[in-house]
Amino acid sequence: MSAIANSIFSPETAARFDHLVTIYPVRRSALVPMLLYAQDDIGYVSDAVVAEIAQRLDLLELDVRSVLSYYSMLRTKPAGKYNVQVCTNISCMLVGGYDLLDHCKAKLGIGHKGVTADGLFSLEEVECIGACCWAPAIQVNYDFHENMTNIKMDAILEDYAAGRGKDVK
Amino acid sequence: MPVLVSHPDEVRILSRRFGQGAAEIDKYVELDGYKAVQNAIANGPEWVITEMKASGLRGRGGAGFPTGLKWSFVPKVSEKPKYVLVNGDESEPGTCKDHVIFLHDPHAVIEGTMIAGLAIGAKMGFIYLRGEYRYLLKIVEKAVADAYAKGYLGKNIFGHEGVDFDIVTQTGAGAYEVGEESALMESLEGKRGVPRIKPPFPAIVGLYGGPTVINNAETIASAPPILLMGGEAYAKVGSERNGGTRLFGISGHVNKPGVYELPMGYSLRKAIYEVAGGIKGGRALKAVVPGGSSCPVLLPDEIDVGLDFDQMGKAGTMLGSGGIVVLDETVSIVEFAMRTMKFYQHESCGWCIPCREGTDWLLKTLTRFYDGGGNKKDINNIQYLAENMMGRTFCPLGDAAAMPTLGFIKKFRHEFEEYLEGKRTEKQFITVQDLVGAGH
Numbered sequence: 359m360s361a362i363a364n365s366i367f368s369p370e371t372a373a374r375f376d377h378l379v380t381i382y383p384v385r386r387s388a389l390v391p392m393l394l395y396a397q398d399d400i401g402y403v404s405d406a407v408v409a410e411i412a413q414r415l416d417l418l419e420l421d422v423r424s425v426l427s428y429y430s431m432l433r434t435k436p437a438g439k440y441n442v443q444v445c446t447n448i449s450c451m452l453v454g455g456y457d458l459l460d461h462c463k464a465k466l467g468i469g470h471k472g473v474t475a476d477g478l479f480s481l482e483e484v485e486c487i488g489a490c491c492w493a494p495a496i497q498v499n500y501d502f503h504e505n506m507t508n509i510k511m512d513a514i515l516e517d518y519a520a521g522r523g524k525d526v527k
Numbered sequence: 528m529p530v531l532v533s534h535p536d537e538v539r540i541l542s543r544r545f546g547q548g549a550a551e552i553d554k555y556v557e558l559d560g561y562k563a564v565q566n567a568i569a570n571g572p573e574w575v576i577t578e579m580k581a582s583g584l585r586g587r588g589g590a591g592f593p594t595g596l597k598w599s600f601v602p603k604v605s606e607k608p609k610y611v612l613v614n615g616d617e618s619e620p621g622t623c624k625d626h627v628i629f630l631h632d633p634h635a636v637i638e639g640t641m642i643a644g645l646a647i648g649a650k651m652g653f654i655y656l657r658g659e660y661r662y663l664l665k666i667v668e669k670a671v672a673d674a675y676a677k678g679y680l681g682k683n684i685f686g687h688e689g690v691d692f693d694i695v696t697q698t699g700a701g702a703y704e705v706g707e708e709s710a711l712m713e714s715l716e717g718k719r720g721v722p723r724i725k726p727p728f729p730a731i732v733g734l735y736g737g738p739t740v741i742n743n744a745e746t747i748a749s750a751p752p753i754l755l756m757g758g759e760a761y762a763k764v765g766s767e768r769n770g771g772t773r774l775f776g777i778s779g780h781v782n783k784p785g786v787y788e789l790p791m792g793y794s795l796r797k798a799i800y801e802v803a804g805g806i807k808g809g810r811a812l813k814a815v816v817p818g819g820s821s822c823p824v825l826l827p828d829e830i831d832v833g834l835d836f837d838q839m840g841k842a843g844t845m846l847g848s849g850g851i852v853v854l855d856e857t858v859s860i861v862e863f864a865m866r867t868m869k870f871y872q873h874e875s876c877g878w879c880i881p882c883r884e885g886t887d888w889l890l891k892t893l894t895r896f897y898d899g900g901g902n903k904k905d906i907n908n909i910q911y912l913a914e915n916m917m918g919r920t921f922c923p924l925g926d927a928a929a930m931p932t933l934g935f936i937k938k939f940r941h942e943f944e945e946y947l948e949g950k951r952t953e954k955q956f957i958t959v960q961d962l963v964g965a966g967h
Binding site: 389390394415424446447448485489493497500501502504 | 528529530608617618619620621622623625626651657658659660661665695697698699700701702703714715716717718720735776777778779780784785786816820850852854863866867870873874876
C-alpha cells in the first residue's frame, strides 16, 4: 500500500518511492532520481507525474518543473519504446559517430528527437556517454552498445524490433 | 561490454582486480578487499591522513588537488553532520575511466568512501553516478547491499562498537555541469545543478550545510591500495609531486584504444605510439587533446612530455581527466573546434552570463565559419570571446569551453585562415567499418 492514495505509478515504483524519500537527510534529495524512475515507469514526465512527485516531496509543482527542465535525460513528451541514443561527441565523431547517426536517420526515417510512426523507436543525438574507448558507442534506453558499425546497428535495431533486445531499467 | 586491454608498461594498482569478478564481494575480499578500511579503523584518522598525504595522490577528476590535504581541511568538530560525496558523474568528453572502475571494482569505491569517512569523521557517504550509467548503478547498488549484508556497512562495522557508516547511491539525470563539485551538491539536494559561489569551500560548508569531502570515483578507489602498500611506496611509483598511477583512456585514431593504468609521468608519446599501438592506418598524427575535451590541444612535436599535472601544465595544457583523444591528419580542426563548442553550449547551465552567452556566440560563429560564411575578423573574434570568458564564471565550465578554443586558434590559426580561402583538410571518406575493422 503506497503512502499516496491512487498513485499513478506501478506498485513497484510506488513502493520504491515510499522508501526513497526516507533514506536522505533531506526528503527533497529524492527528487532527481524520482523524476528519472517515474519516466522509466510512465514513459515520460507527464503533468500527473509532476503533481504526484510534488505531493510526495511536499514541494510546489513549480519546484519540480524547475528541476525537470534542467536535466537532459528527462522529457515531457513520450519517446519511442526504444530510445536510440547515438553519441557524436569528439571520440565518437572521430570514428564515425555522424556516419552512424545518418545511417539511423535513414534507416528509421526520423531525425533528432523524432519518433517512428509505430512508436517503437525514437532517435537522439547525444553528448558524451562515457564509452569513448569503445567508440562509436550508442545507448538503447539504458543499454550500451560499443564499437558500433552500420551493420551492427541494423542487427541491433532488428533485435529490438523483434523484442529480443536487451532492455534493463 | 567494454573490452579490457593490457600493455606490459602498465602498473596495475587500481586495476589489479579488473576482469576477475571482483564486483562479487567474496572475490573482492579474497583479493585483499576491505583490509585497508580495517587498518584505517585500527590506526585512526591521523594515520589515514598522514598516509594519504605521503602518497602524493592528487584529484583524478582533473583539478589535481592533493587528496590528503583536502581531507585534512575538514574541521574535527562540527555541529552539522559531515559527509563524503563520491563524484561518479563522469561526463568529460574523452573520459570513460570511472565506467570501468564501477564495472569491475565497485567495492573499491565503497571501501574508499568508508576510508574517507573515517578520516574526516563522517558517518554517511553518497556515491553519485551519472544517469546514463544505469547498468553500473545497479552493480554499485548490489555491491552496497552485499556490504551491508556482511556487516561492513551500517552500525558497528566489522564488529567495532560505535563505528557506523552508511552509503547511499544516487543517480543523476543528464548534466555535465553536475560533475562540478558544488553543482553536484545542489543536484544531490534535489535542485537544478548550478554552481555555488566559493568560499565557503565544501570542506567547511558542503552538502546540507555540513563539512563535506568530494572526490572523484577514481581518487576514492585509490585510497584502499594506498593504505595497503603505504603512502610512500605509492608515491614512488609516480613522478615528482604526482604520486602513483592513474587510468588513462586513450581514444580516437589509435590502433588499440582502451583504458590503461600507467604511472604518473609516463611519456605521452609512448602512451600513444606504444601503449595504444600508434595511429590507425599508419596515418600521420595531427593533434592530441590530452586530458578530456577541456584541455588545450598539443601538436605532434609537443608530445614528448610526461603525463602528470605539473609537466602537462608546463606544456601549456592540462592532465585533466586522463582522457587522451588522438586526432590523425584527416581531421578538420575547424570542424573539431565547432563540435567541441557544441558540447559546451549544450551543457552550460546558464547561471553565469559569460559562459551562457560566450558558448552560444562561439558556437554560432564557429558554425557559420564551418558552413562557409566566415570572414577574417571571425578568427580574432573567437579568440576575443574566449579570452573574455576566462576566469569570469562561478565554476570552471566557462574556462573549460574557452581553453580548448584558444588552443585551436593559437596552434591552428593557419588552418582557420586557409579554410577561408577555400582550402579544406583532405577529408578522406572513412567508414565506421574501416575504423573498427571488418567482421563487425
